[in-house]
Amino acid sequence: MSSQIDHLLDETRRFPPSDDFAASAVAQPELYQRAGTDREAFWGEQSRDLLHWHKPFTRVLDWSTPPFAKWFDDGELNVAYNCLDRHVEAGNGDRVAILWEGEPGDSRRITYAELTDEVKRVANVLSGFGVGTGDRVAIYLPMIPEAVAAMLAVARLGAVHSVVFGGFSADSLRSRIDDAGAKVVITADGGYRKGRVSALKPAVDQALSDRGDGVQQTVEHVLVVKRGENEVDWTEGRDHWWHDAVPAASAEHEAQAFPAESPLFILYTSGTTGKPKGILHTSGGYLTQAAYTHKNVFDLKPETDVFWCTADIGWVTGHTYVTYGPLANGATQVLYEGTPDAPHPGRWWEIIEKYGVTIFYTAPTAIRSFMKIGRSVPRKFDLSSIRLLGSVGEPINPEAWMWYREVIGGGNAPIVDTWWQTETGAIMVSPLPGITATKPGSAQVPLPGITIDVVDESGEEVGNGNGGLLVITEPWPSMLRGIWGDPERYKETYWDKFEKQGYYFAGDGARLDEDGDLWLLGRVDDVMNVSGHRLSTAEIESSLVAHEATAEAAVVGAADETTGQAVVAFVIIKESYLSAHDAAGLATQLRQWVGEQIGAIARPRDVYIVGELPKTRSGKIMRRLLRDVAEGREVGDTTTLADTAVMSIISAQVK
Numbered sequence: 001m002s003s004q005i006d007h008l009l010d011e012t013r014r015f016p017p018s019d020d021f022a023a024s025a026v027a028q029p030e031l032y033q034r035a036g037t038d039r040e041a042f043w044g045e046q047s048r049d050l051l052h053w054h055k056p057f058t059r060v061l062d063w064s065t066p067p068f069a070k071w072f073d074d075g076e077l078n079v080a081y082n083c084l085d086r087h088v089e090a091g092n093g094d095r096v097a098i099l100w101e102g103e104p105g106d107s108r109r110i111t112y113a114e115l116t117d118e119v120k121r122v123a124n125v126l127s128g129f130g131v132g133t134g135d136r137v138a139i140y141l142p143m144i145p146e147a148v149a150a151m152l153a154v155a156r157l158g159a160v161h162s163v164v165f166g167g168f169s170a171d172s173l174r175s176r177i178d179d180a181g182a183k184v185v186i187t188a189d190g191g192y193r194k195g196r197v198s199a200l201k202p203a204v205d206q207a208l209s210d211r212g213d214g215v216q217q218t219v220e221h222v223l224v225v226k227r228g229e230n231e232v233d234w235t236e237g238r239d240h241w242w243h244d245a246v247p248a249a250s251a252e253h254e255a256q257a258f259p260a261e262s263p264l265f266i267l268y269t270s271g272t273t274g275k276p277k278g279i280l281h282t283s284g285g286y287l288t289q290a291a292y293t294h295k296n297v298f299d300l301k302p303e304t305d306v307f308w309c310t311a312d313i314g315w316v317t318g319h320t321y322v323t324y325g326p327l328a329n330g331a332t333q334v335l336y337e338g339t340p341d342a343p344h345p346g347r348w349w350e351i352i353e354k355y356g357v358t359i360f361y362t363a364p365t366a367i368r369s370f371m372k373i374g375r376s377v378p379r380k381f382d383l384s385s386i387r388l389l390g391s392v393g394e395p396i397n398p399e400a401w402m403w404y405r406e407v408i409g410g411g412n413a414p415i416v417d418t419w420w421q422t423e424t425g426a427i428m429v430s431p432l433p434g435i436t437a438t439k440p441g442s443a444q445v446p447l448p449g450i451t452i453d454v455v456d457e458s459g460e461e462v463g464n465g466n467g468g469l470l471v472i473t474e475p476w477p478s479m480l481r482g483i484w485g486d487p488e489r490y491k492e493t494y495w496d497k498f499e500k501q502g503y504y505f506a507g508d509g510a511r512l513d514e515d516g517d518l519w520l521l522g523r524v525d526d527v528m529n530v531s532g533h534r535l536s537t538a539e540i541e542s543s544l545v546a547h548e549a550t551a552e553a554a555v556v557g558a559a560d561e562t563t564g565q566a567v568v569a570f571v572i573i574k575e576s577y578l579s580a581h582d583a584a585g586l587a588t589q590l591r592q593w594v595g596e597q598i599g600a601i602a603r604p605r606d607v608y609i610v611g612e613l614p615k616t617r618s619g620k621i622m623r624r625l626l627r628d629v630a631e632g633r634e635v636g637d638t639t640t641l642a643d644t645a646v647m648s649i650i651s652a653q654v655k
């Protein structure tokens with residue numbers, strides 16, 4: 001890591017905004033001043049400006065029982081009304097909300113009026129299923145307009161959605177449905193990925209099947225969108241086709257007002273233990289910061305811009321910058337179903353040309369994989385509509401940043417490198433276009449209204465020129481309100497470490513340069529970041545040891561040129577298994593096993609079968625040493641190992 005940091009800190013290129021951009025930018029420097037003078041009043045102003053409150057709030061923040069914050073809590077609003085009806089009522093019903101592109105090349109344009117109509121019908125269908133305030137609805141869908149409509153319909157009812165990424169396995173889906181106690185699942189027969197239909201309904205059927213473990217089944221209804229046209233099994237009474245139920249439902253539905261702190265969604269994310277955490281977000285504060293950041297960070301001009309965030313709705317980026325931010329702001333956006341390279345490697349650039357995308361938001365891993373293919377592919381398309389680029393999910397290396405700027409941004413579109421997390425709900429750290437002179441590789445500065453610091457283990461500020469741990473020093477509107485069903489774990493995970501100071505611990509290492517700009521250095525815990533997706537070493541280890549062959553397993557995130565980090569597993573096989581089975585092909589079997597248990601994204605890049613694992617005298621696995629092996633480096637200091645010879649054995653076995 002240290003050579004990487006030195007390299008980063010050699011970065012001296014600066015890209016100040018052009019005068020033209022600065023003059024017409026949405027965010028003006030006064031924003032920092034207003035937020036600096038009175039932070040709470042600032043957020044109150046933002047919320048009133050950006051949202052419609054059915055009942056205005058009189059208090060901005062209640063932080064009387066930290067770490068449980070309440071924002072705008074005596075106000076009432078309806079999140080879906082804010083994303084839909086009010087735009088129609090303001091005369092913008094004909095504005096396109098979604099420019100949808102299916103992977104096979106089919107497409108749909110959906111206006112705000114049409115989307116509002118659809119969401120009202122879906123809300124009526126769901127209330128017919130008995131979904132009411134506070135009930136949980138799981139959503140397991142491909143990137144089709146119905147996914148956005150489903151989220152908004154749930155929100156409209158004051159119910160709580162839990163979107164599960166379509167790439168997750170039946171087991172992962174089941175544990176999320178159970179944890180949240182979902183009443184309804186919204187899914188599809190399948191969706192297009194890499195030129196083929198990838199089925200979804202079978203995973204739902206499997207997740208809802210009787211598992212004989214005594215866990216009470218909570219799901220009463222399954223609403224199924226027909227997309228893949230693949231054959232599906234059907235459970236009469238439980239399953240309903242969307243295309244039957246939704247058009248038949250009434251398009252009359254008045255949005256009711258709900259208290260600002262009503263739960264809006266649960267989104268599961270990997271932590272340092274094997275069990276994913278259900279991150280809970282509520283309504284008023286979340287929507288305020290979603291709209292505020294979407295408008296200011298992306299310089300949104302809703303009348304003329306075409307926004308495209310490539311994230312799947314299964315991740316927080318898809319929640320905040322596909323569904324809630326853009327629609328709250330009345331933006332027009334592209335929604336794309338498939339993979340970047342299907343049916344050809346220029347698919348994304350073709351879409352940008354086709355729809356005249358002006359603001360493009362994606363992840364460094366995608367940028368790096370395009371870099372590898374070469375600039376000749378994007379050069380075949382007209383990308384001149386692009387005027388702003390965004391990056392999210394992991395640190396972007398200066399080389400990828402420069403390539404993004406030159407090849408995709410035509411050498412002049414500002415890049416916003418946005419740092420945030422599922423837990424923060426919305427962007428926290430980012431340059432502001434038109435104001436900040438950008439630096440390749442640095443996320444730079446907290447947004448107006450956000451307070452960030454870098455501290456040492458004891459919570460002391462490290463100061464400019466030094467590295468440490470990233471903390472958030474004051475509550476923010478879109479902060480998580482807890483972990484679903486586990487307030488203790490919420491405190492323990494994020495607040496105990498700096499309890500004395502009352503800081504939120506993000507789990508990221510960071511460095512402040514001499515100008516006070518932030519450089520993110522990756523996770524400091526056992527969370528890996530693979531292609532911008534969070535994976536826990538513990539979760540994959542427990543999946544590996546659940547296989548009959550495995551005695552012990554250790555997983556590390558090893559540096560990978562394209563995906564940032566890659567999952568590398570070291571596995572000890574049981575003697576009893578080896579005496580009865582052929583070990584050939586076992587590594588491949590274990591890779592597949594993890595894919596089936598968790599999802600393809602968790603499948604290890606490499607599985608090494610080894611005789612022993614490096615442990616300290618107290619039995620703790622020394623992942624640092626395994627990472628050295630996985631990254632092909634000389635193995636570091638082994639003096640604290642119980643058996644110092646073990647690393648040379650492992651190195652030999654890996655070769």
Ligand code: WTA
Pocket residue numbers: 269315316317391392393394395396417418419420421422423443506507508520521522523529532533534
């Ligand atoms: C990492 C995704 C560096 C970080 C929105 C964080 C980043 C984790 C950046 C959250 C960035 C996200 N620069 N690192 N611009 N953005 N990260 O919850 O380690 O999927 O803690 O949220 O991604 O991942 P999550």
